[in-house]
Amino acid sequence: MRVDFMTKIQTLEALTALYSDPVPASISKVAHHITPMYGKWIEGARFCILSTVGPNGVHGTPRGDDGPVVRIQDSRTLLMPDWKGNNRLDALRDIVADPRIALLFMVPGSKTTVRVNGTAYLTTDEDLRRSFEHKGQLPTLVLVVEVSEVYSQCAKAVMRSGLWIRDDAATVPTMGDILAEMTKGDMGGPEYDATYEEKAIPRLW
Numbered sequence: 001m002r003v004d005f006m007t008k009i010q011t012l013e014a015l016t017a018l019y020s021d022p023v024p025a026s027i028s029k030v031a032h033h034i035t036p037m038y039g040k041w042i043e044g045a046r047f048c049i050l051s052t053v054g055p056n057g058v059h060g061t062p063r064g065d066d067g068p069v070v071r072i073q074d075s076r077t078l079l080m081p082d083w084k085g086n087n088r089l090d091a092l093r094d095i096v097a098d099p100r101i102a103l104l105f106m107v108p109g110s111k112t113t114v115r116v117n118g119t120a121y122l123t124t125d126e127d128l129r130r131s132f133e134h135k136g137q138l139p140t141l142v143l144v145v146e147v148s149e150v151y152s153q154c155a156k157a158v159m160r161s162g163l164w165i166r167d168d169a170a171t172v173p174t175m176g177d178i179l180a181e182m183t184k185g186d187m188g189g190p191e192y193d194a195t196y197e198e199k200a201i202p203r204l205w
Contacts, residue, residue: 030151033075038150041114042078043068045105050080052101054094061091069105076147078103078116081132081139083205095120101145109164111155118148137205
């Protein structure tokens with residue numbers, strides 16, 4: 001479908017003219033530090049999306065743990081261990097180049113999401129790394145997040161999608177399917193899918 005160029009929104013005035021004023025609650029729920037209630041919610045989250053921006057574009061990276069995905073150091077600081085991954089380092093490279101980040105925390109079953117905006121830096125401080133020791137493993141480094149905004153997102157997107165009441169996995173390609181397509185069959189396939197979790201478990205931390 002071809003979009004009429006004349007309908008392209010090119011100014012803030014044109015954008016805001018399409019909408020009414022922000023819902024009052026969307027403004028009043030914004031905090032500039034981690035409040036007790038926001039802190040309790042964040043500590044209950046085992047999963048978040050880490051969004052970064054750098055010279056090569058933007059990245060959204062899933063982060064998860066078997067307990068809180070971040071540690072609250074104080075009302076303006078979050079700590080996130082960097083566990084084993086695919087070593088692309090997209091988000092970490094971004095943070096070195098541009099410290100701006102955003103976090104979107106999600107809790108299975110909750111229609112609420114919590115967003116944190118701020119800046120971050122990376123550290124290999126040995127004591128800090130050791131404080132995250134898990135099953136004899138240490139994170140390679142720790143992300144230190146300096147919080148500038150915390151706020152909850154309304155539930156409408158999760159409600160519309162039925163996120164926690166559906167299982168659509170059978171309707172989409174598997175990782176094995178995608179790898180097979182991208183490598184012309186050199187990688188992936190049914191065997192990849194059948195053995196991935198078994199192989200990944202020893203390398204989670």
